[in-house]
Amino acid sequence: MVFNMKKIENYKIIHNNLIAKNTYEMKLEGNVGWIDKPGKFINVSVDSNYLKRPISICDYDETTLTLVYKVFGSGTKWLSNKKENEKIEALVNLGNGFELNTENEALIIGGGVGVPPLYALSKRLKEKGVKLTIILGFTSKEDSFYIDKFKELSELVYISSNDGSIGEIGFVSDIMIKYNLLDIPYYTCGPTPMLKAVHSISTAKGQLSLEERMGCGFGACMGCSHKTKNGYKRVCVEGPVFTSEEIIWND
Amino acid sequence: MERLKVKLNNLELDNPVIPASGTYGFGYDYLDFYDPNILGSISLKGTTLHPRFGNVTPRIAECHMGMLNSVGLQNPGIHKVIEEELVKLDKIYHKKIIFNVSGFNIDEYVECVRLLDNIDKVGIIEVNISCPNVKDGGLSFGSDCSSAASVTKEVRKVTTKPLFIKLSPNVSNIADIAKSCEDEGADGISMINTLIGARFNLKTGKPILHNVTGGFSGPAILPVALRMVYEVYERVNIPIIGIGGISSAYDVIEMMYAGASAIQIGSSNLVDPYTCKKVIDDLPLVMDELNIKKITDIIGRAHK
Known part of the structure; x- marks a missing residue:
């Protein structure tokens, strides 16, 4: 019970690197004992703004957690300027997370800043022996990230971009149709129009973040x-x- | 602690700190952070006669030292709140609560208050008159003396419980409105509700809130709340619960100087869920620093 409580925690920044256009990977060291499944988020305090910034957990191990976030406004801009060894404060253990209840095969569908929580999810599913088919959609090549990391988890990684500068031109839903991936149980996170498209064309059950x-x-x-x-x-x-x-x- | 005790009519509170309606749900969202029994009382989420989903999202925007919300009184309706939420709350919170009600015509207010009259758990009924009067032009009941008076008069007829009218600050004559409520039998005033604000997306030019406008709250509004409590204290002889921008024990002291007998903390709970606990812990220290023996000694000090 105690382990499942929401609480304020402080983390030390191990690195905060630009990994794509306006997109940063921040690795944090501190208490991660509360992370019992992928798909949860933390609410990060930013000095620049009144409200905290909810950011999903991209990856975690026994002592660290990793966030991948895009700079959209003043709060994420402030966060992007934080340096190695500085501290950040966050309200943690938020959200329900993904249920790892897929047995044999799963389709992972990520769009833009919706991709990060699917990385830890894919790792956990692979550890369970689930065969993964992964579709990642980005606006263009300069916005893309983590493609190689996903390729380490599966041989079946499809990439799409709006302008065709990386992978196939079009949306993730086009890939689902073209390669007949409509009946595989899916996990997805991304912009709402993408989630709606995935939800409407898939004939399988899915979990949508x-x-x-x-x-x-x-x-x-x-x-x-x-x-x-x-x-x-x-x-x-x-x-x-x-x-x-x-x-x-x-x- | 004896020196923190305050009274609102016949209701004695262990301390003047109450989370404000709409920032504390129905009492159990903060259980991970502290025992709610440390609070003076709790003002529950605004409840209406019928269930409401509220407004379309986005419902939240922010600004320097403040935020805007257009939640739109999402609640499961008073029957469900009485039958389910109050029963659940009673198991974790052992003091009396402040039940906050809203309506879109006078009959809805009256029916809500009537349903609460015999419920022991309800220590105070807080009547939010910032809602639009749907039957009469859509202006807020709190926007003029006569409609504020008529809500007060009608709900007074159906309850003997302490009635606190929660006033809107979006008026030019808040002291007159408070006096009208007192004249019709209000036992106290809760003030202020949120100011009306808007924000626009810099890239698209479109409103951030789907509803365009929302209630503006947070530390930025503290001076407005202090000024209005000061003005109302001059005009009425009933207790005031001071609300608006409070985030520290110093703010509590200032609000009580202005004339409040107790205070509510709203937005700050959302930013730091430990705020009420910190304020209660800090109050005796701040009182020592300012040579205040009993907190009730300072109510209205600004007027003396």
Whole structure:
């Protein structure tokens, strides 16, 4: 019980490197004992802004966790300027995470900044012996990251980009159709239009990690509510991962 | 601790610190952080007669030292709150609570308050009059003296519990509105609710909130809240719960100088979930520093 509690933790920055256009990889050292599955997130305090910044966990081991984030505004800009050995504070152990309930085969579908949480997920699934087919979509080559890391986990890695500068031109959903990947149980994270497309064309069950503007990140403010077939859920507590069976799109 | 005790009508609180409605859910989202029984009381999430999903997301924006929300009173409806939420809350929180109600016409307010009248757990009914009056032009009930008075008058008829009217700051005459509520039988005033704000996306030019406007709260509004509590204290003889931008024990002292008998903390809970605990722990230290023996000694000191 104690291990599952939300709490404030401090982390030492091991590195904070630019890995793609406006995209940084931040490796942190500190308490990671609360990470019991991939897909959870932390809410990082930034001196530049009033509210914290929710960022999903990209990778973790016994003593470190890694975040991959894109600079969108002043908060992530502040974070990108933090240096090695500096400290950051975060509210941790947030969100439900992915359920690793796929037995034989899984399709991983990531788009842009939705790719990071799928990396730790893919590692855990591979450890379970699950055969992975991976589709990663980016705006263009300069935005792409982690392709080689995913290729270490599977021989079946498809890449798409909006402008064709890397991989095949088009969307991840085009890849799903072209290579007949519509009936494999899937895990996905990315922009909402991509999630909707994946949800509508796949005939298999899936888990979808949603993104929403948050106030608190721990369930108190109701800022990030999302309608589901089982009633209204908070993306920060009952999510961010929802099943394809329960999800309803807000519009 | 005796020196922190305050009274709101007949309700004695162990300390003046109360999380504000809408920032503390129905009481159990903070269990990982501290025991809620340290709080003076809890003002529950705003409840309406019928269930509401609230507004379309995005519902949250921010600014320097503050935030905007357009949650839109998401709640499961008063029947479910009474039957389920209050029962669950009673197991973890042993003091009386402040039940915050909203309505879109006077009948809805009256029905909510009537349903609460015989519930022992409810120590105070807090009536949020910032909602639009759907039957009469859509202006907020809190926007003028006569509609504020008519809500107060009608809910007064159906309860003997302490009634605190929660005022909107988006008015030009808040002291007059507070006086109208007192004249119609209000037992106290909760103030202030959020100010109305908006933010726009720098790249697209579009509103950040789907609803365009939202309630602006956070440390940035503290001076507005202090000024309004000061003005209302001059006009009424009923207790005031001071709300707006409080994030530290120093802010609590200042708000009580202005005239508050107790205070509520809102947005700061969302930014740092330990805020209420820290403020309660810090209050005796700050009182020592400022030579304050009992917290009740300082209520309205700014006026003396």
